[in-house]
Amino acid sequence: MSESSLNPVNLGEKISLVQVAVEAKPTILVIDDSPTNLEVICGTLMNAGYEVLVEMDGESGIQQAKDNHPDLILLDIMMPKIDGFETCSRLQSDADTKDIPIIFMTALTDTLEKVRGLKLGAVDYITKPFHQDEVVARIELQLKIRRLHLELEQEKQNLEQRVRERTAELMMALEELQKTQLQLVQNEKIFSLGEVFAGVAHEVNNPIGLISTNIYHANQYTHDLIHLVKTYRQKFNQSDPEIQELIENIDLDHIMEDLPKLISSMKLGSDRIHGIMQSVRNFSRHDGNKKKAVDIHEGIETTLMILQYRLKAQTNRPPIQVIKDYGSLPLVTCYSGQINQVFLNIITNAIDAIDAVEEKFAHRELANSPQIKITTGLDRENVIIKIADNGKGIPAEIQDKIFQPFFTTKRDKLTGVGLSISQEIITKNHQGQIFHTCTEKWTEFTLLLPLKLD
CATH class of the missing domain: 3.30.565.10 (Histidine kinase-like ATPase, C-terminal domain)
Structure with a gap:
């Protein structure tokens, strides 16, 4: 407590009107430079079951509020050093103390002064001389309002937290849904691809099979015919001039050399088509x-x-x-x-x-x-x-x-x-x-x- 809070009250005794109370007791800070007023108001508050802190000037009161964060402040207007208006203004501008309700104590009855205090952030006025029942009633009302405000703020924070958590859950669910939808779309595309190629493969495989089979036989026939031509040429060197001219015109030697290659190339092509169709079916199989x-x-x-x-x-x-x-x-x-x-x-x-x-x-x-x-x-x-x-x-x-x-x-x-x-x-x-x-x-x-x- 500051030095001013140790000024004498009642026969020069040093007072510290901080009441040791149960944890649930509301704490009220009284800031007043009058020992007589302090004795009256503090006695009233302690009898009503409140824990009381006392300061006798604005500077000390501000520090006390920052250190102990009371539930409510009773603030005298007319004080040395800084008056109640300045004290209220500084309390309201500080993030640590701006939410503490302030009730002015004053003998002033000027409406303009009251309006000035309310504009600075005070919640109520108590007029001197004090009426104990009125003081307690006004304090209880403001403490109830403060308690409800704190509960509302806590509920607001809880609600905001629940909203954040729920929003995060919904965003995750939405992402999972979108991923699932896209996965289903891709799976459906692959499945559809399989369906299409299964049908195409079925249609293509029949002619490809026919071509492959015929190529095999054509290859055998070609080898046989080439062998026959070679044998014929070996046995009958003197051929008819007309036949000899035909052989030259069709370039028989080139045909005999190139035809097996041509058939082999056709076989490779049909095998390639068959391989491609099989690969696609394997990739997208059911x-x-x-x-x-x-x-x-x-x-x-x-x-x-x-x-x-x-x-x-x-x-x-x-x-x-x-x-x-x-x-x-x-x-x-x-x-x-x-x-x-x-x-x-x-x-x-x-x-x-x-x-x-x-x-x-x-x-x-x-x-x-x-x-x-x-x-x-x-x-x-x-x-x-x-x-x-x-x-x-x-x-x-x-x-x-x-x-x-x-x-x-x-x-x-x-x-x-x-x-x-x-x-x-x-x-x-x-x-x-x-x-x-x-x-x-x-x-x-x-x-x-x-x-x-x-």
Whole structure:
């Protein structure tokens, strides 16, 4: 307590009217320079069950309020040093004390003075001489208002916190819903693709099968006919002039040499068509969302087959060289359709990164060629798949955001969920890991798939 609060009251005794009370007792700070007034008002307050603090000037009262933060302040207007108006103004302007209700104590009856006090922030007036019942009633009313205000403020804070928590929950739920919707859309696209290609493959496989079978027989017939012609020419060297002229006109020697190559080329083409159709069917097969043991390399090769058109040379760059360093892998139990989708997302991003820096690959030297490097291997518990590209790279400031849903740097590309969905497929559906590393030359994504999936 300040020095002024130790002034004598009643026969020179030093007073400290801080009442030791139970924790729930409201505390009232009385600021008045009159010992007589202090004795009356403090006695009234203590008899009413309040804990009382006393100061006898404005400066000390302000410090006392800051130190102990009372529930209410009774403030005299006419005081030395600084008056009650200045004291009230300073209390109201301080963040630590501005919420403490202030009741002025005054013998003044001038309405202008009362209005001035209320404008400064006081909540009420008590007129001297005091009427004890009125003082207690006014104090109880203001304490009740303050208590209700504090309860309301607490409820407001609780409500705001609940709103923030609920909003966060709803935002998370909305993100999950959007991710799920997009995942369903992608799954539906892949399923629809499977449906379309199943029908197309069925229609294409019949004529391709017919062509393949006929090519086989045509190849046999060709060999037989060529053999016959060769034998005939060996046995009958002197041929008819008309036949000799015909042989020269049709360039028989060239036909005999080129026809087997022509049929072989047709066989390769039909095999290629059959392989493409089979790859697409494998990529989008209906059982891709069922757990089963699959060849990871087959899934990678199928994906590369699907993206072959994007790997070819473009007007602004040479073809993308795919470097494969495959290790010896066992069959891996997984959801093959989902894993193929991850391969598709990552390799597509790699191609986009390469296409984003076309000037880098303007010269066609092999050392400066666009490349995607795919490496597979094993550790004790996981299959390790690494997919790297020498494209644009990922800026350092966004590397921690690339797996966030809907984050994308490709303004004209889709929705930014490819890597987010890939992360969910690897981490949640397969209990694996996915992460990336960046160097000056390469951006590399690493997938860890457990050998044993629960």
